[in-house]
Amino acid sequence: MQPESPEPFVTTLPKRNTYLHPIGCRAVLKSIPFTTKDGIMNISNTANTWLSQFKIEVTSNANRVFGNGRQQLEATVSVSPRGNETITTEQLNSITLVTLGDDGVYRELTHELRVSRTRDTLFDYYAASGSAPLAHLELKGAVLRQRFYISSSRAGGSLDRVYARISKNADTHHVTDGGAFNSSIIIESLTPLRYEHEDFVVTREDTVSKYDTDIDIYYLSFKAPGRRIIKSIPYDPVWSSIDVWSTQASRRRKSRWPSAAQVSPSGGEQTPRHHSYYSDCYSRQTSVTGTDYRFYYIHYAIEMGTALTLRIKDSTITVNNKPGHMNFVRAKTYYGPFESPPNEYRQQSRWGLLDPYGNETRIELTQGDSGNTIAFKRYD
Known part of the structure; x- marks a missing residue:
């Protein structure tokens, strides 16, 4: 006598014909393309009547991910x-x-755990410098696979x-x-790393030294060798273009924050944003002929x-030419009687x-020596 087939295990899920939120601008992943009846979704343990394999595994280096909502780990489902x-x-x-809630209901990953079908290649997997990740298996025979990329904003230790x-x-x-298929992965969320002021270093390069223009380029980077800054995010007003100064242009922009520089991208990619946040006249001199000369510090x-x-x-300079570094520019400029100097302004520049x-790590730029130097401080 053949044993009777067990009754399928059934639980219910709320109707969730929803979209999972992507990270940044990555692709939106629709949860389930099937329409369920009356909001009831039957979870059955008889998958082996249809499938010979159904499993999930972590296929990046580790099951750990920093709880900053950006870093991802890779999980692969094979059927x-x-x-x-x-x-x-x-x-x-x-x-x-x-995930399976305490109420016995399976719920899709949302809110503190988010999933995408697209990897954000800007960020490394955890322990990316360690051993190679599990094989990123390609389609072989009848085995089909779907890859998912999970980020977390859960508390450290979750x-x-x-x-x-x-x-x-x-x-x-x-x-x-x-039932016949019993697999899962454990995601361990880590407390995001906190970097202090002393974890960074600022170097200055004297790039231009002329009678009417003196330009220093600052390079901000991590102090530890091998650690790098990969992206800077502006949190204050950022101007998408910087114009050449002229008397007419100055008059047209007298109500704006003008700048003393013209910017051109070196390639065909999108131009990075740039922010002129400080301009101050530090010296006014009058010649024996009564001509007024002005000297300014301008920070970018x-x-x-x-x-x-x-x-x-x-003068022409190039910035963003050292990977892992963020650039600031201090320009000391001279304006004669027939040139229109920039307006004076001081604005927060936070990144x-x-x-x-x-x-x-969030920083705010500061100045010293009446505008002659650029520094930074942390802010939360």
Whole structure:
């Protein structure tokens, strides 16, 4: 006598024909393409009547991820049809990731755990310099795979067990939690790294020394060898263009924050944003003929990105030419009686600096020696 088939394990899920939020500008992942009846989703443990393989595993270097909402880990779900069964594109695309709540309900990853089908290559996996990750298996035979990229904003020390779910049709859904297929991954969220002022170093390069123009380029970087800044995020007004000074241009922009530089990207990529945040007349001199001469300090902060060429009066400099460094520029300029000097202004210039794991340090730029030098301080 054949043993009776066990009754399928069934629980209910709220109707969730929703979208998972992406990280940054990555692709939006629709959760399930099937329409469920009356908000009821049946989770069945009879997947082995349709599938011969259904599992989830971590395929990046580790199951750890910093809880900063940026860094990701990679998880791969593998499925194979049984016998003469098939897996359609719609069924394959229905695969999503879920957690099991204390109330016995499976829920998709949202809020503090987010998922995308696209990797953000800006950030490294945890322990990316360690051993190679598990094999990124390609399609072989009837094995099909879907890759997911998970980020966390959970508190450090949080452990979350994640399962895979697949929909056979609008009424039948399977989870890798029991029955013939029992696999899950544990995501360990780490407290984001906090960097202090002493973890950074600022160097200054005397780039231009002329009678009417003196330009210093500052380079901000991590002090530790091998650690690098990969992105700078502006948090204050940023001007998308910097214009050459002329008397007419000055009059047209007298109500704006004018600048003394012209910027050109070195390549065809999007121009990084740049911020002229400080301009002050530090000296006025009158010659024996009664002519008034003015000397100014002007500070610029430049978003990290493609190399830029800046023209300040008759001098040209290049910034963003050292990977892992953020640039600031201090220009000391002289204006004679027939030139229109810049307006004087002082504005906050605050930035977020990201390390390769997506951990952020926020800084505010400061000045010293009446505008002759640039420095920074941390702010939270």
